[in-house]
Amino acid sequence: MVAALSAQSPAPRALAGFSDSGAAAQLAREKTFDASLQRGNLQQWLKRLSAKPHHLGSPAGKEVAEFVAARFQSWGYQVEIETFYPLFPTPKLRKLEMTSPDKFVAKLEEPVLEEDSTSGVRQDQLPVYNAYSVDGNVTGQLVYVNYGLPGDYDALAERGIDVKGKIVIARYGNSWRGIKPKVAAEHGAIGCLIYSDPHEDGYFVGDAYPKGGFRSASGAQRGSVLDMPLYPGDPLTPGIGATKDAPRLTKEKAESITKIPVLPISYEDAMPLLKALGGPVAPRGFRGALPLTYHLGPGPATVHLQLEFDWKLTPAYDVIARLPGGELGDEWVIRGNHHDGWVFGASDPLSGLVPMMEEARAVGELAKAGWKPKRSIIYTVWDGEEPMLLGSTEWAETHAAELRKHAVAYVNSDDNGRGFVELAGSHTLEHFINEAAGDVNDPEKNVSAQARRRAIGTVMGRKEKGDLALGALGSGSDFTPFLQHLGIATLSIGFGGEDASGGVYHSIYDSYDHFVKFDDPDFQYAVALAQLGGRATMRLAEADTLPVRFDGFVRAVKGYVDELTKLADKMRADTAESNQLLADHVRELVSDPHDRYVAPAPKDPVPFLSFAPLQNAIAELERSSTAFNEKEKALRGPLPLESRKALDQILMNTERVLLREEGLPRRPWFRHQIYAPGFYTGYGVKTIPGVREAIEERRWSEAEQQIPIAAAVLKAFAGQIDAATKVLGAAK
Numbered sequence: 007m008v009a010a011l012s013a014q015s016p017a018p019r020a021l022a023g024f025s026d027s028g029a030a031a032q033l034a035r036e037k038t039f040d041a042s043l044q045r046g047n048l049q050q051w052l053k054r055l056s057a058k059p060h061h062l063g064s065p066a067g068k069e070v071a072e073f074v075a076a077r078f079q080s081w082g083y084q085v086e087i088e089t090f091y092p093l094f095p096t097p098k099l100r101k102l103e104m105t106s107p108d109k110f111v112a113k114l115e116e117p118v119l120e121e122d123s124t125s126g127v128r129q130d131q132l133p134v135y136n137a138y139s140v141d142g143n144v145t146g147q148l149v150y151v152n153y154g155l156p157g158d159y160d161a162l163a164e165r166g167i168d169v170k171g172k173i174v175i176a177r178y179g180n181s182w183r184g185i186k187p188k189v190a191a192e193h194g195a196i197g198c199l200i201y202s203d204p205h206e207d208g209y210f211v212g213d214a215y216p217k218g219g220f221r222s223a224s225g226a227q228r229g230s231v232l233d234m235p236l237y238p239g240d241p242l243t244p245g246i247g248a249t250k251d252a253p254r255l256t257k258e259k260a261e262s263i264t265k266i267p268v269l270p271i272s273y274e275d276a277m278p279l280l281k282a283l284g285g286p287v288a289p290r291g292f293r294g295a296l297p298l299t300y301h302l303g304p305g306p307a308t309v310h311l312q313l314e315f316d317w318k319l320t321p322a323y324d325v326i327a328r329l330p331g332g333e334l335g336d337e338w339v340i341r342g343n344h345h346d347g348w349v350f351g352a353s354d355p356l357s358g359l360v361p362m363m364e365e366a367r368a369v370g371e372l373a374k375a376g377w378k379p380k381r382s383i384i385y386t387v388w389d390g391e392e393p394m395l396l397g398s399t400e401w402a403e404t405h406a407a408e409l410r411k412h413a414v415a416y417v418n419s420d421d422n423g424r425g426f427v428e429l430a431g432s433h434t435l436e437h438f439i440n441e442a443a444g445d446v447n448d449p450e451k452n453v454s455a456q457a458r459r460r461a462i463g464t465v466m467g468r469k470e471k472g473d474l475a476l477g478a479l480g481s482g483s484d485f486t487p488f489l490q491h492l493g494i495a496t497l498s499i500g501f502g503g504e505d506a507s508g509g510v511y512h513s514i515y516d517s518y519d520h521f522v523k524f525d526d527p528d529f530q531y532a533v534a535l536a537q538l539g540g541r542a543t544m545r546l547a548e549a550d551t552l553p554v555r556f557d558g559f560v561r562a563v564k565g566y567v568d569e570l571t572k573l574a575d576k577m578r579a580d581t582a583e584s585n586q587l588l589a590d591h592v593r594e595l596v597s598d599p600h601d602r603y604v605a606p607a608p609k610d611p612v613p614f615l616s617f618a619p620l621q622n623a624i625a626e627l628e629r630s631s632t633a634f635n636e637k638e639k640a641l642r643g644p645l646p647l648e649s650r651k652a653l654d655q656i657l658m659n660t661e662r663v664l665l666r667e668e669g670l671p672r673r674p675w676f677r678h679q680i681y682a683p684g685f686y687t688g689y690g691v692k693t694i695p696g697v698r699e700a701i702e703e704r705r706w707s708e709a710e711q712q713i714p715i716a717a718a719v720l721k722a723f724a725g726q727i728d729a730a731t732k733v734l735g736a737a738k
């Protein structure tokens with residue numbers, strides 16, 4: 007039986023969106039592509055581009071953009087550098103001192119390390135700071151607020167601790183950093199410090215740099231604290247491109263700038279402050295890995311925080327490189343990665359950028375040898391991602407109308423390292439990117455990247471068969487404007503999990519020396535990313551019809567609706583139970599003088615919400631998706647060009663109809679009704695955010711309003727599937 011089978015010629019490999027002959031040609035093209043990838047380029051470019059600090063507005067930042075543009079030009083692309091002028095503050099004055107009970111002045115500096123050659127390149131280094139903190143000069147008692155999230159303030163309130171008029175100190179982790187000053191200000195704090203506890207990324211995790219790759223005592227994390235969940239990009243031009251003469255808000259009117267001054271510090275600078283705190287011992291979940299007893303305060307530690315910034319419009323240089331397509335040249339496949347770093351940025355962003363450059367070089371070689379992709383390919387290299395997606399957002403806002411007409415997909419990468427393939431994005435592309443990850447070899451284990459990811463999933467208790475489920479996207483990189491503002495199907499790709507880049511994230515030690523020691527020593531995973539990005543880009547550009555499929559989307563959304571109903575049920579039960587306990591005076595029985603519990607007010611009961619509109623929409627989606635699959639399977643041979651154009655338009659539109667022009671409640675810039683960064687998590691995603699956040703934040707009538715809104719969007723999506731099925735059915 008086995009012998010008989012192997013005697014037959016193998017069945018042709020199917021690729022989503024391709025005819026059999028098209029798939030065979032594409033797979034052959036990928037062999038040529040793989041053979042032309044050169045590790046030497048990756049190593050050379052990473053070393054060169056990380057030699058100097060290259061943040062937005064730095065001399066080296068401009069040099070990097072020009073270097074990248076010149077390379078793309080030499081590879082045959084039509085290249086332009088598009089310049090925008092966002093507001094970008096840099097520090098003029100940073101002062102943090104404890105005034106009582108002891109005197110202490112924070113160093114706020116990362117020292118030169120002999121083992122790290124670029125750490126001594128001091129010229130143009132941005133010091134440790136949080137971009138878009140307001141200027142401020144405040145003095146107050148200190149309170150330790152754990153991660154600084156809403157639940158942490160509930161725990162403080164239960165102990166009778168209020169942060170009004172105080173300065174809070176929060177540890178990094180558990181949320182995007184910008185949430186911490188936002189929640190602190192909502193609770194009346196006048197200043198915010200964020201420190202790196204070794205529990206999160208230091209000696210608790212692994213040996214500290216330079217012995218190991220993790221954060222050292224004086225390593226600190228720069229980063230933006232712009233209120234990105236409100237709107238990313240230039241704070242002065244929400245919704246429009248920050249061109250030279252764009253109308254601008256005044257800084258005072260820009261709602262995304264923080265309300266209170268905020269400064270990041272190392273644990274070396276944080277320890278004297280934490281040691282000087284009195285008040286109750288912090289609850290278990292608040293304690294980090296420092297050798298001290300964590301107290302909450304307030305005081306007696308009193309600190310003085312003074313910050314002044316140079317607020318100026320700063321040119322951001324986006325590199326845009328086009329390779330025009332053929333018969334479907336009006337359809338654009340966009341691939342992007344940023345080029346700015348906080349300092350040397352070897353891992354973030356260069357470990358993602360240099361593989362994309364090598365990918366583009368190899369694609370350019372194929373084009374020089376005669377390949378003309380059906381669709382146009384646009385490589386985009388963004389400036390100002392770190393301050394908050396400035397280059398990508400301003401470009402997407404400037405070109406919104408043409409992007410909504412022409413863009414079929416956006417594929418993003420950012421930092422990359424040793425380990426497992428990481429796939430996230432629009433679930434309509436789930437099957438597509440699984441096929442690509444199944445064709446990329448894991449360089450250390452000699453199985454496909456997809457198989458290795460599935461193996462770790464199994465170890466972690468998710469038994470995944472078939473396609474790996476894509477993670478939903480919140481924010482944290484340049485995909486946000488494309489997906490959540492414009493409704494362009496998006497993928498985020500990369501490798502990681504076995505590197506130590508988190509230990510030097512946004513510090514001066516994110517360097518070439520760190521990268522080749524701890525992140526991807528032989529550039530093997532850089533090659534793997536070039537292979538994955540190349541497959542994604544080329545297949546999207548060359549497929550006969552867009553490789554969009556609906557099973558993954560339907561499964562994902564069904565899961566989200568299920569989560570929402572369970573969330574409401576659980577909140578209802580929990581609220582009833584805790585209100586009962588409060589009525590039974592349980593708090594009085596556990597209170598003691600060392601742990602000052604104060605009985606909180608009972609919570610409003612959780613009403614029964616009607617999820618029926620969402621559940622009916624899911625049923626409709628399932629029917630539509632099944633009908634599409636049947637017609638698709640029955641299809642013989644490629645469709646005529648006009649049908650393919652019509653079909654692509656509809657498939658492209660499936661993601662667009664998930665938007666509402668009005669956006670989400672209180673944040674109109676975010677229009678996508680299925681994926682959004684959480685208002686109180688930041689990078690962390692909230693799926694079906696209009697409904698989910700209303701429930702989580704106990705706005706019951708808003709939840710009732712948002713359920714039919716989300717359902718209508720899903721029904722419109724089902725309508726697009728039906729339209730696509732019709733085109734397939736009409737084809738002979």
Ligand SMILES: [Zn+2]
Nearest residue numbers: 354355420421
């Ligand atoms: Zn990055």
